[in-house]
Amino acid sequence: MNRPLIAIGGVTAAALLATGTTIGGFSTAAAQPGDYSTIPVSPNVITDSAAYTAAAPVLDPNGQPGVTTVYTHRDNTRQITNTILVLPDPQAATAALSQIQSGLGNQVANGKTQPAAVGTGGTVVTGLSPDGTKSVSVLLFTEGNAAGSIEFEGPKNDSVPLDMVVDYGQKQDTAIKDSLTS
Amino acid sequence: MRKIAMAVVAGAILSGSLSSAQTATAAQVTHDANVTVYPQAPRPTVQGLDCAGGTGNMGCGPGWFWRDGWRGFACYPC
Numbered sequence: 579m580n581r582p583l584i585a586i587g588g589v590t591a592a593a594l595l596a597t598g599t600t601i602g603g604f605s606t607a608a609a610q611p612g613d614y615s616t617i618p619v620s621p622n623v624i625t626d627s628a629a630y631t632a633a634a635p636v637l638d639p640n641g642q643p644g645v646t647t648v649y650t651h652r653d654n655t656r657q658i659t660n661t662i663l664v665l666p667d668p669q670a671a672t673a674a675l676s677q678i679q680s681g682l683g684n685q686v687a688n689g690k691t692q693p694a695a696v697g698t699g700g701t702v703v704t705g706l707s708p709d710g711t712k713s714v715s716v717l718l719f720t721e722g723n724a725a726g727s728i729e730f731e732g733p734k735n736d737s738v739p740l741d742m743v744v745d746y747g748q749k750q751d752t753a754i755k756d757s758l759t760s
Numbered sequence: 761m762r763k764i765a766m767a768v769v770a771g772a773i774l775s776g777s778l779s780s781a782q783t784a785t786a787a788q789v790t791h792d793a794n795v796t797v798y799p800q801a802p803r804p805t806v807q808g809l810d811c812a813g814g815t816g817n818m819g820c821g822p823g824w825f826w827r828d829g830w831r832g833f834a835c836y837p838c
Binding site: 653 | 828830831
């Protein structure tokens with residue numbers, strides 16, 4: 579049996595979306611201009627649908643247009659920080675991504691970089707937290723004029739699987755496309 | 761008289777051959793005593809174990825483990 583994962587999350591998510599309900603980060607409200615709070619995708623869409631709880635989204639993190647949403651696992655040992663910056667054009671998005679990547683040394687110690695099939699220039703940097711107590715993986719990508727940075731922080735000996743990073747990143751990429759082109 | 765004598769002779773021959781015939785069972789017993797019979801070895805059974813030493817919880821199967829991980833409750837490799 580190969581990786582039999584429970585797939586009830588998608589069905590639940592679809593049902594909630596169909597009814598316009600907002601639970602644990604599933605949000606269907608139409609974004610107002612400049613309000614990007616609905617762009618982040620809950621990781622519950624690729625889990626058992628109840629593993630993560632979303633904190634309130636932070637708009638314009640560090641003064642940059644966009645949104646950051648933090649999702650915490652129910653066991654409190656895993657956290658996903660999803661940041662989407664919406665910039666004037668794709669060049670600005672690429673520049674922002676490069677700036678984020680150059681500063682990753684402060685977040686990821688001994689990071690290994692590998693490509694990821696997410697958006698444009700998808701990259702995953704995997705390593706440990708600077709104090710060596712946690713695993714840290716950061717997915718970086720651009721989609722049009724948006725720059726995505728998703729950080730996965732968890733137990734030292736249980737780093738996030740790459741396939742989950744890609745799976746989640748692709749769903750986030752699709753959500754950005756849908757949000758910014760509609 | 762001659763017919764009676766022939767009948768007696770034929771009867772004697774017939775009864776003699778029957779009385780000297782060996783029974784099948786007796787013959788087999790003699791043969792089996794020369795055959796060495798080995799006890800059948802037990803068939804080896806192969807059972808995969810999950811990383812907890814069991815046979816897999818929630819149908820995860822060998823090499824997988826049911827726990828609450830990055831994807832929530834699911835089967836994860838050991």
